[in-house]
Amino acid sequence: LRTARANLERVRQDLERYENLARQDAIARQRVDYARADFATAQAQVAAAQAGISGASTNLRYSIITAPMSGRIGIAQVKIGSQVTPGQTLINTISNDNPIAVDFVVPADEIPRFTRLQQQKATDSTFTVQFADGNVYPFTGKIATLDRAIDPQTGTLTVRISFPNPDRRLIPGMTTVLRVRNADIGQQLVIPNKAITEQMGEYYTYVIQGDSVVQNRIALGSKVADKVVVREGLKAGDKIVVEGTQKLRQGAKVVLGSSQAAAAGPAGR
Numbered sequence: 001l002r003t004a005r006a007n008l009e010r011v012r013q014d015l016e017r018y019e020n021l022a023r024q025d026a027i028a029r030q031r032v033d034y035a036r037a038d039f040a041t042a043q044a045q046v047a048a049a050q051a052g053i054s055g056a057s058t059n060l061r062y063s064i065i066t067a068p069m070s071g072r073i074g075i076a077q078v079k080i081g082s083q084v085t086p087g088q089t090l091i092n093t094i095s096n097d098n099p100i101a102v103d104f105v106v107p108a109d110e111i112p113r114f115t116r117l118q119q120q121k122a123t124d125s126t127f128t129v130q131f132a133d134g135n136v137y138p139f140t141g142k143i144a145t146l147d148r149a150i151d152p153q154t155g156t157l158t159v160r161i162s163f164p165n166p167d168r169r170l171i172p173g174m175t176t177v178l179r180v181r182n183a184d185i186g187q188q189l190v191i192p193n194k195a196i197t198e199q200m201g202e203y204y205t206y207v208i209q210g211d212s213v214v215q216n217r218i219a220l221g222s223k224v225a226d227k228v229v230v231r232e233g234l235k236a237g238d239k240i241v242v243e244g245t246q247k248l249r250q251g252a253k254v255v256l257g258s259s260q261a262a263a264a265g266p267a268g269r
Contacts (some may be wrong), residue, residue, distance in 0.1 A: 001049040008042035071096040105156035
């Protein structure tokens with residue numbers, strides 16, 4: 001570009017001299033025409049040089065990849081000199097890992113609980129992470145979002161928990177144990193899940209009184225393996241029917257047996 005501009009300045013000065021001489025009839029008209037043509041050519045050369053610089057600048061910008069966000073970059077997937085194709089070749093991946101999200105799924109019957117936790121701004125101790133070696137991550141999490149719909153194949157809903165990650169101890173793709181603080185803490189009354197019957201969205205058990213049964217409505221809590229916490233409707237020591245509940249009705253006569261009845265008892269902490 002500098003060369004083209006210097007050449008333009010030279011032919012411009014020549015043109016001015018030739019035009020001054022032409023006004024004095026001291027030079028042939030053809031020589032002035034040549035000078036004007038040389039000036040136009042020099043102008044075109046400057047414009048071409050400027051276009052070349054613009055194209056080179058554009059190509060340079062294309063050769064520099066700017067990160068769209070702050071985060072941590074991984075190991076490059078290509079080597080120097082490798083051929084890449086725009087929109088097809090993966091060069092590298094950037095992760096924004098502070099804060100970091102932990103995803104897990106919950107069954108449909110647990111969705112109301114997590115919806116309440118989200119609306120109630122669950123306390124800091126509700127969600128914690130445990131590593132494979134048994135150590136517990138020092139920072140606690142909170143619900144970031146619940147997925148928009150239940151997975152029709154699994155019947156589960158994805159819940160996303162956000163954790164601060166200042167020391168980068170949580171790595172994208174890592175598998176951990178997410179611990180959710182149980183809503184039923186302390187000593188609780190538990191009964192076998194199969195002792196529960198459902199009617200119109202309400203839950204019942206058959207309590208044995210003498211040689212007959214009484215249908216009691218109960219309020220359920222958390223599930224513990226094949227048992228469930230009973231928050232209301234039973235007290236420790238009540239005898240309930242475990243087997244054959246579908247055949248019973250209010251006031252039905254029963255005969256006690258080792259597999260027919262169980263005593264409601266407290267669970268551990």
